[in-house]
Amino acid sequence: MITIKSNIGIPKYKQIINSIEESIVSGALKKGDRIPSINEIKNKHKLSRDTVLMAFNELKNRGVIQSIVGKGYYISSENVNVRQKIFLLFDELNAFKEDLYNALKDSLGEAIELEIYFHHFNKDIFKKLILDNVGNYSYYVIMPANLKNTKEIIDNLPSEKVFVLDQMHHDLSAFPAVYQNFEKALYNNLKLVKHRIENYQRLYLVNNENKQPKGMLSGFTKFCKDNDLEGSIVENLKDKLPKSGDLYIIPDDKNLLRIIKKMKEVKLVLSKDIGIISYNDTLLKELVEGGITTISTDFNTMGKRLAEMILNKEHKQIENPNKLIIRNSL
Structure with a gap:
């Protein structure tokens, strides 16, 4: 299975790799088959342990072989083209x-x-x-x-x-x-539409601290402070009933759909009565309700x-x- 030759210009660790790959391609080795151990190859071909380990590590990193503690090394993939x-x-x-x-x-x-x-x-x-x-x-x-x-x-x-x-x-x-840079992105983009934001009476950031980046919260807080605006933080919109004059900054899609559904239930008009700025653009946000304003990375x-x-x-x-x-x- 393992063929090692001297003075052929190919490093011995590479010859180990080539031997195992050739055995897989020929069908001699299949997924799940055990291969000789490091010590078996080392002793049979009079190689250093490091040489064999270098070959095994490369094959392992490529997903061709895997080690099972106490059992040895096994073929985990027959795709030898993965580098x-x-x-x-x-x-x-x-x-x-x-x-x-x-x-x-x-x-x-x-x-x-x-x-x-x-x-x-x-x-x-x-x-x-x-x-x-x-x-x-x-x-x-x-x-x-x-x-x-x-x-x-x-x-x-x-x-x-x-x-x-x-x-x-x-x-x-x-x-x-x-x-x-979530802080800079939120702050700078809110600044670009400050004239629109001022058309609303209440500004909310939906922020779940277990999921949302801290930079988003700090960017929102800084924007409100620098522009003398009252901003509130809400964890989610599950129990929040929208009112005319509300503007919501919503990082996640679940809360975005919640507020749109509730907006319709209380017969509010998007943009005119309430405003929404979402995070991360999708095709859905381009189409729903005539389009949702987004702050989005590429x-x-x-x-x-x-x-x-x-x-x-x-x-x-x-x-x-x-x-x-x-x-x-x-």
Whole structure:
């Protein structure tokens, strides 16, 4: 199964990789089959342990083999064309995260495989997913969301293989990242429509502190203070009955649909009676009620730029652009 030759100009660790790949392609090895152990290969071919381990680590990072504690190494994929395998940890799946995923996948190319996981804003799940996958991937793309003290968990990964996505916490500033500046985005874009905001009597930010970025809250608070406006924070709109003169800034889609439904129930007219500014643009927001005004980052650009950083091994922190799209709701 393993063929090693001297003086042929191919490193011996690469010959181990080639031997295993050829066995998979020929059908001699199939998914689930056990391969010889590190010690078996080392002793039979008189190699150093590091040489064999280097080969196994590369195959493991590409997802071709996996290790099972106490049992050994097994074939986990018959796709030998994958050159790299990337661990992608998102907070949750939604329409714009799907755009981000697709842009990243398309920009990386077919030789790089993405495996996506979700922590759902749960730190225990975040920790388990990372610790269970240490050493299994070529790179790790981590979306920490607003979870606190994630560095102590992320530090279990090789630092040169980690990229941070979307939210950039102070303690993660040593890692390369493509991130959103939520405070600046909210503040600056609200400032652009201050003349419209002043047509309303009450200004609300819907903010669930377990899910929404802290920068969004600080940007809203700063805008209200600098412009002498009274702003209120509400956790959700489940029990909130809209009144004429209300303006809502709504980061999540569930509360957006709630307020539109209640608005119709009490016969209020969007834009005239109440205003809505949503976060993150989707096709739904372009069409519903004649269009919902949004503050949105460009998730396609985020995915493409992250792919460039991975492919070029760039170590930068890049702020992703955002824009205000004014529609019928304001």
